[in-house]
Amino acid sequence: MRIKRVKAMKNPQEFIVQKFTEYYRDNANIIPLPTSYKNREFGFILFDKGGMLRHKAFVEPRFFRDFIKSITPSDVYHSAAYYKQPSREMGKKGWIGADLIFDIDFDHLRTPCKVEHEYWTCERCDQVGVGKHPSVCSQCGGSKFKMVAWLCETCLETAKSEALKLIDFLINDFGFPPHDIEVCFSGHRGYHIHIEREEIRQLDQDARKEIVDYVLGTGLKVSLHGLMEVRRRTGHKVIGPDLNSPGWGGKIAKGVYDILVTYNIQQLNEINGISKNMASLIYSQRDKIFKTWNNGNSWGSIKGIGIKTWEKLVETSVDNQSVNIDTVVTIDIHRLIRMPLTLHGKTGLKVISIPSKSLERFDPLREAVAFSKGTLKVYVLAAHRFRIGEDIYGPYRREIVKLPMAAAIYLFCKRAALLTD
Ligand SMILES: [Zn+2]
Ligand SMILES: [Zn+2]
The missing domain is CATH 1.10.8 (Helicase, Ruva Protein; domain 3)
Structure with a gap:
């Protein structure tokens, strides 16, 4: 009986694309382009294709905005680097310099709750389980599984306190003025910190590694x-x-x-x-x-x-x-970073830029909501207890629930729910 009901449900992919399309139709015009955007490379992940569409460049904001409306990407990035010819292949771009960036993702943090909110789903049926997936699904015999990493408030809080520690380093140890430090909620599991200043543009990988080592306390005597x-x-x-x-x-x-x-x-x-x-x-x-x-x-x-x-x-x-930063991101002088006010394809939440002084009060699960209108009846395969906006939902297991749009899209993006008729 249960299986039959599942079969009547629809894969939500088309629906997600439709909602992302509506979002970009209504909001593309307010997406801020980075400074010196003409010298930046842009990258896009598309819904139906694997990999990333890279090496795009735009000479005017309206070209970028028209482009984003025409392709409806699942994720949008720009380079932290500046190039003479950003649309050419990597070796021929002509690197001019790069902003200083840091990535704090709770995927890299040791949080005790992690084991409870990471689980697998079978790609062939609706079986789910906590922890490491089995080699064979006990319900359908399938052998392909997807790991689902939920948004966790505790983990997000931990990521935020790491970001606050980093800001303290940047202001008090490195002497950057607070207004030059841009913090972005990634729309998923953490924060990016981005500094645009003439003095740091030319730093090579070794110099950036020195900064990383200082922040990590590596080799400290x-x-x-x-x-x-x-x-x-x-x-x-x-x-x-x-x-x-x-x-x-x-x-x-x-x-x-x-x-x-x-x-x-x-x-x-x-x-x-x-x-x-x-x-x-x-x-x-x-x-x-x-x-x-x-x-x-x-x-x-x-x-x-x-x-x-x-x-x-x-x-x-x-x-x-010390601050738990992702070393590779800071050292990489060709790195692409997410653009504020674009959507994260794994959550349907917005990337949000936050002034460093307001980070402490920032509530990602409220302020990054992109789809705040309407409700939707969905069939949830499995969902961890989660909050979107003011309200807490779940846990759910194989049941039909009526959810606000942002919560429904979040579950769709996590492949944890299906569309009902
Ligand atoms: Zn299965
Ligand atoms: Zn957690």
Whole structure:
């Protein structure tokens, strides 16, 4: 009976294309083109073809807008790079320079909830499951599966706090003015950060790698930031960077301070190289440690807590204070990035540009909604609990539900629902 009902449902592909077409018909004219757009390469992913349509260039915004209306892409990109002849093949474009870009995607972040909201669907029937897919579907014998990565609020929040950490680096360590930092919600799992400034255009891959290493804290030597043991006849003392030190010194101190304030004994014990006894000792001596921190830059002279232990705390601090960016994206000087106000083909949400100072208050699941009109009855194969706009939906499993358009399109884009008659 159930199978029969599924057969009466329709693949929503045509419907998605129709809605994307309507979106671009109504909104193409407000899509901002990047600065020096004549020198940028544009790329498009199309619904019916694999791969990307690349090496497009436009000499006027209206040509870009007409083009996007005529092809209805599922995803739209432009190069972070500037070229003399952007429509030529890669080796002949004539690279002039590139903006500095960073990508923070929760796909790369360690979030504990991930295992619960990533699952597979069988491509031949409506079987679904959590975790790694089986080799053969138990319902239809099929062997092709699709992994579905849901939008998760917790993961999006984690991505946002990583982006905020990065902005702090960019403003306070690198000295970029806040208004030169553009943050974009990608429409799916994270944020891009984009800096357009004359000074950084010419940076080559090695120079960009240096920036990445700094942000990741790669090869950071804590002794160079002042962590050392001072031995006296009266006992030993460990000194380290001050909370107000500039750059990594201050970040290390702040990170250690946060660990001491927020970690319980078990969390301290989970730090590599810290035994259970040591964790208990640190935990019980926290107040004493804070007291010595307030007396200048001495980190502590607590019996039993030596420099080796402080180094372990510092390692975790560096891990917590560094930003989880996708290295490859920043180093790649030919990278394509998503354009604000275009749609993401895996969600039907908009790419949104956010001033860096407003990021903290930004709610992607509300502000990136593109299809806010109408409702639709859909047959949901399987859906995780999710929020779009103000409301929470699901979880659903093989049922017909009436949903607001944005939620329906989101499920269609995830291949998690079918169109009903
Ligand atoms: Zn199956
Ligand atoms: Zn999550």
